Amino acid sequence: xxxxxxxxxxxxxxxxxxxxxxxxxxxxxxxxxxxxxxxxxxxxxxxxxxxxxxxxxxxxxxxxxxxxxxxxxxxxxxxxxxxxxxxxxxxxxxxxxxxxxxxxxxxxxxxxxxxxxxxxxxxxxxxxxxxxxxxxxxxxxxxxxxxxxxxxxxxxxxxxxxxxxxxxxxxxxxxxxxxxxxxxxxxxxxxxxxxxxxxxxxxxxxxxxxxxxxxxxxxxxxxxxxxxxxxxxxxxxxxxxxxxxxxxxxxxxxxxxxxxxxxxxxxxxxxxxxxxxxxxxxxxxxxxxx
Amino acid sequence: xxxxxxxxxxxxxxxxxxxxxxxxxxxxxxxxxxxxxxxxxxxxxxxxxxxxxxxxxxxxxxxxxxxxxxxxxxxxxxxxxxxxxxxxxxxxxxxxxxxxxxxxxxxxxxxxxxxxxxxxxxxxxxxxxxxxxxxxxxxxxxxxxxxxxxxxxxxxxxxxxxxxxxxxxxxxxxxxxxxxxxxxxxxxxxxxxxxxxxxxxxxxxxxxxxxxxxxxxxxxxxxxxxxxxxxxxxxxxxxxxxxxxxxxxxxxxxxxxxxxxxxxxxxxxxxxxxxxxxxxxxxxxxxxxxxxxxxxxxxxxxxxxxxxxxxxxxxxxxxxxxxxxxxxxxxxxxxxx
Numbered sequence: 130x131x132x133x134x135x136x137x138x139x140x141x142x143x144x145x146x147x148x149x150x151x152x153x154x155x156x157x158x159x160x161x162x163x164x165x166x167x168x169x170x171x172x173x174x175x176x177x178x179x180x181x182x183x184x185x186x187x188x189x190x191x192x193x194x195x196x197x198x199x200x201x202x203x204x205x206x207x208x209x210x211x212x213x214x215x216x217x218x219x220x221x222x223x224x225x226x227x228x229x230x231x232x233x234x235x236x237x238x239x240x241x242x243x244x245x246x247x248x249x250x251x252x253x254x255x256x257x258x259x260x261x262x263x264x265x266x267x268x269x270x271x272x273x274x275x276x277x278x279x280x281x282x283x284x285x286x287x288x289x290x291x292x293x294x295x296x297x298x299x300x301x302x303x304x305x306x307x308x309x310x311x312x313x314x315x316x317x318x319x320x321x322x323x324x325x326x327x328x329x330x331x332x333x334x335x336x337x338x339x340x341x342x343x344x345x346x347x348x349x350x351x352x353x354x355x356x357x358x359x360x361x362x363x364x365x366x367x368x369x370x371x372x373x374x375x376x377x378x379x380x381x382x383x384x385x386x387x388x389x390x391x392x393x394x395x396x397x398x399x400x401x402x403x404x405x406x407x408x409x410x411x412x413x414x415x416x417x418x419x
Numbered sequence: 420x421x422x423x424x425x426x427x428x429x430x431x432x433x434x435x436x437x438x439x440x441x442x443x444x445x446x447x448x449x450x451x452x453x454x455x456x457x458x459x460x461x462x463x464x465x466x467x468x469x470x471x472x473x474x475x476x477x478x479x480x481x482x483x484x485x486x487x488x489x490x491x492x493x494x495x496x497x498x499x500x501x502x503x504x505x506x507x508x509x510x511x512x513x514x515x516x517x518x519x520x521x522x523x524x525x526x527x528x529x530x531x532x533x534x535x536x537x538x539x540x541x542x543x544x545x546x547x548x549x550x551x552x553x554x555x556x557x558x559x560x561x562x563x564x565x566x567x568x569x570x571x572x573x574x575x576x577x578x579x580x581x582x583x584x585x586x587x588x589x590x591x592x593x594x595x596x597x598x599x600x601x602x603x604x605x606x607x608x609x610x611x612x613x614x615x616x617x618x619x620x621x622x623x624x625x626x627x628x629x630x631x632x633x634x635x636x637x638x639x640x641x642x643x644x645x646x647x648x649x650x651x652x653x654x655x656x657x658x659x660x661x662x663x664x665x666x667x668x669x670x671x672x673x674x675x676x677x678x679x680x681x682x683x684x685x686x687x688x689x690x691x692x693x694x695x696x697x698x699x700x701x702x703x704x705x706x707x708x709x710x711x712x713x714x715x716x717x718x719x720x721x722x723x724x725x726x727x728x729x730x731x732x733x734x735x736x737x738x739x740x741x742x743x744x745x746x747x748x749x750x751x752x753x754x755x756x
Contacts, residue, residue, distance in 0.1 A: 200591055201541045202567055204574075210543070227543030230550075244594055246537070248487030248607065251517035269599045269607070277490040298600050299590040299651070302562035302750035305667055309657075314756045330655045332635040333663045338601075338655060341666065346590070346651075348600060408603070414632060415600035 130362045132386060133160035133289060135372040136196040136222070138297065138342055140171045140322045143178065150182050152379045154189040157386035160368060161186050162222050162240075164196035164213070168304070168343045169206050171319060176212060183219055195219045197228035199244045200300045200344065220262065233259040243267050243291055244300075250278050253286070263287035265370065268296050271412040272360065279365045287367040292354040293381075294372025295327065295340050295347040296415065305341040326374050337404055338416075350406035350416055355385065356394040357410060420682070421689040422713055423481070423580065424706050427459045427696055432469050434699040439710030442479035444512060445469060446695065450609025451499050452483045453536060454695045457615075463502055470506045479509040483695075485534035486609045487515045497521055504529045510555070513537075514593055519552035532580070533557035536593035536607065542574045549576040556580055556688060560592045565678055565751045569685045578688035584705055585693025586742060587673040587749050588612075589651055597650040602632045611696075613649045620645075629653075638663065646670020646742045674737055674746035676709070679716045680723055701740050708736050 134153060137146065153161065163179050163186075165171055183193045195213050198206060207227060214221055214231045223229045224242040232239040240263040247253045253264050264286055266275060279288065306328055307317040327340035327347055337349035351374075354361075358369055371378060384396050408417035424440035426432035435443050446452030448460040461469060466482070473480040482503045488496045496518055503511045504526040511529060513519050514536035522531055533539055533548050535558040548554045556578040559568065572579055590597070593607060602617040604610025613631055621628040622641075629637045629648045636653035639645060646652055652670045654663040673693070675682070682690065690713070692705050712733060716723040727733070738744050749755055 199594075200562065201544070202563055204542070204570060207541055207543055225541075225544060226537070226539060226547045227541050230543045230547035246487055246514070246593055246607065248515065249490045249493060249517055251493060251520070252487070252515055255516050255520055269596045269605050274490065296596070296600075298597050299595040300562075301590050301667070302564070302756045303589060303668070304756065309666060313754060315753060328657060330657055330666055332653075332655060333638050334635045335656075336634065338634065338650075339666075346597065346667070409599070412603075414603035415596065416634075 130358055130366070130390070131159040131368050132157075132382065133368045133370045134158055134162060134382075135291065135294065135370050136162045136164050136166045137373045138167055138295075138345065138347070139325050139327065139374070140168075140173065140319060140343070141325055142322065143173045146174055147182070149373065149376060150186060152376065153382070154186050154191065156379060156382045158191065158382050160192040160194070162194045162196045164222075166196050166199050166224055167345050168321070169198065169209065170314075170317060171321070171343075173322075176209070180216065187219075193219050194222045194240055196222040196242065197224045199224040199242075199297075201225050201227045202302070223261075229256070229259065229261075236260065238262045240289070241265060244297070250281070253278065253284070257284070257286045261286060263289055263368070265289040265291065268298070269409050269415060272357070272364070272410050273412055275366070276364055283365065288365060289368035289370055290354070290361055290366050291352065292358070292361075292369045292371065294352060294374055295349075296352050296372075297345055297347055298339070298415075299346040301344050301346070304344050305346065306343050309341065348406065348415065350404050350418075352407060352409075353405045354407055354410055355396050357407075358385075358393045359390040362390060420679075420687060420713060421479075422706070422709055423689045423691045424702060425585075425692055425695040425697070426469070426702065427454070427456075428461070428699075429465055429469060430699040431695075431697075431702045432472065434703040435706050436472065436476055436478055438703045438706035440478065440706050442481060442509065442689070443469070443473065444481040444483050444691075444695075446483040446485075447499055449495060451486055451496050453485050453606040453609070454483075454611055455609055456611055456696055459696060466502070467506055470508060473509075481510040481512050481532060482508050483512045483534070484518060485512055485514050485536045487536075487607050488517065489608060493517065500526070500529075512558070516551070519548065519554065523552040527553070530555045533577070534593075535560050535582075538591045538593040540591065542571060542576075545571075546576050558582075558691065561588055561673065562591050562750050564753050564756065565681055566753075568687070568751070569681070572685040572687060579686075580689035580691055581675070581682060581687055582673060583675050583690035583692060584709065584737065585673060586647075587668065587671055587747060589668045589749065601634050601650055613647065618648050644670075644743050669745070670743040671745045671747045672741035672743075673749050674741065675748060675751060676712055676733065676737070677724075677727060678748065678751060679712060680720060683716060683720070697740075704736055704740055708733050
């Protein structure tokens with residue numbers, strides 16, 4: 130099994146982002162996805178900053194992809210996307226069909242991120258024909274689903290599964306963090322930066338439910354499929370994906386990459402085990418834990 | 420501008436045509452569409468009957484196939500496309516690329532509309548679907564402002580359809596996992612959003628608790644108007660503020676009637692009314708009002724704003740069938756965002 134790092138979904142300050150990737154570059158993680166995927170108003174890091182990080186990580190032997198925005202709504206965002214696709218060096222992670230279109234036209238290899246709706250083998254194969262080299266399973270699908278997809282004929286594209294972190298569940302035009310601060314989105318003052326792990330939202334019975342992250346809504350519970358890595362390896366998953374949420378990810382990555390497949394199940398949970406989930410993988414509601 | 424109305428059964432379809440719909444969209448009685456509620460939708464023979472009625476009245480009929488086929492079960496979706504082609508329906512509304520591929524290869528003359536579940540919000544995404552599958556039209560997700568809709572319409576390679584009235588989905592459609600996160604059922608795979616069998620209302624003294632798969636979505640007083648319990652319209656709290664609040668959206672409906680002139684000027688091809696799960700009475704009510712409003716605009720575009728302001732009956736009729744009896748322009752309006 131190889132390991133990958135999902136694009137950072139939170140709005141951290143530039144120094145923290147650089148520190149994080151510097152530390153990550155020293156780990157044995159195989160692949161890193163980089164870029165702003167949530168909101169074009171977040172400008173802590175510019176395109177050239179991401180390129181600098183990409184070069185640094187590549188020099189340390191990491192495979193690097195530049196990730197596209199998930200929700201693309203304006204011509205200026207298309208212009209940015211075109212710049213990303215035409216970077217001349219790195220393949221991209223497409224998180225919207227716009228990125229698929231531009232990458233396939235420019236003959237730039239691309240990964241279909243989990244926000245691209247690929248729910249059956251015929252659709253995945255169509256993407257492969259257009260230049261997709263790797264497929265990341267959509268969040269809400271299961272082990273059984275993946276077995277069905279990979280069983281009949283072994284694909285020539287790679288397969289990746291989101292295995293650890295807070296799951297992106299939805300994207301809206303509305304910025305929920307700005308709304309919480311009673312600020313209009315156009316004058317949001319990037320309040321999402323105050324929430325380095327999103328804004329935890331609970332039911333009126335204090336049950337954690339959602340994690341508001343600007344225009345994105347995430348799961349309050351953290352997906353943890355570390356113990357399923359051996360199962361995934363057997364099915365034919367090539368990459369296991371971890372989504373960044375704090376600098377302590379480094380420690381976890383070191384533990385995982387230092388373990389062989391038989392030792393993974395015994396990795397102790399980091400903390401807050403009461404707030405973990407794995408339901409989707411077992412064909413259950415995503416928030417459940419089996 | 421076409422007025423496109425929903426039909427959950429033949430009675431609604433007749434109601435829509437009688438009230439002045441130019442076109443109606445419907446789904447089959449299975450998981451090939453994202454409104455697979457019990458007792459709803461059409462058998463193949465009912466669809467043939469609906470098609471006959473539409474053709475007799477010179478109206479249009481679209482088949483909604485807006486779910487993503489499960490691996491190994493694609494044949495049900497392909498059969499639905501075959502059926503639509505055999506009946507010469509006016510369009511099939513699809514989101515999944517394998518279905519668009521199947522339809523465009525086997526039936527090049529069957530018009531394809533890109534479903535809102537495909538979540539195409541920009542010119543590059545629309546160009547992808549046009550180039551690969553020759554789609555004729557796309558339904559826009561409810562995430563664009565009116566300015567963004569106008570800008571997109573200028574460069575779009577295909578006709579555009581927008582949501583005009585009905586339940587307000589605040590997330591980019593087709594990419595929302597809130598229902599499957601809580602209930603396990605996903606609109607993308609043929610379950611509906613917040614399936615009714617997971618909803619439970621519980622009396623607790625003077626309060627009414629609304630639960631979705633036992634998760635508390637909202638607490639209301641006994642006489643408060645209740646919206647349909649979806650995760651995005653619940654009241655929640657944070658550690659900073661333990662007072663429950665609508666942190667995403669309150670129970671409201673979308674009503675874009677005031678935007679008719681701007682949508683017409685932008686060249687929007689079709690105005691879609693949401694609500695295949697609603698009754699024939701709802702379909703009649705909403706279709707009648709929108710027919711009158713569109714006709715009033717076409718007769719006299721310059722006086723439409725004034726007519727709209729003065730026509731209290733239109734407002735009252737639509738408010739009555741709106742969630743929480745409140746309507747909004749939603750994402751079309753920058754302020755809402």
